[in-house]
Amino acid sequence: MQTPPDDLDARALGEAAPGKGLAREACPYAEGTQARTLWLSGYDAAVAAGAAPVTGGIKREPGR
Numbered sequence: 639m640q641t642p643p644d645d646l647d648a649r650a651l652g653e654a655a656p657g658k659g660l661a662r663e664a665c666p667y668a669e670g671t672q673a674r675t676l677w678l679s680g681y682d683a684a685v686a687a688g689a690a691p692v693t694g695g696i697k698r699e700p701g702r
Contacts (some may be wrong), residue, residue: 655677
């Protein structure tokens, strides 16, 4: 997977991730980067606000 460009709002992307079927482990940013910290904090905020967390990377559609 390619790392998204740095000009994207990493926190907003993290907040949207559970709704798009992405697990916390599927963070697209490299370890040790500010973007990863922001993405993970966004993900955690979304889950704390009631979003259902996804486990195992990327949620698959039934039958795939």
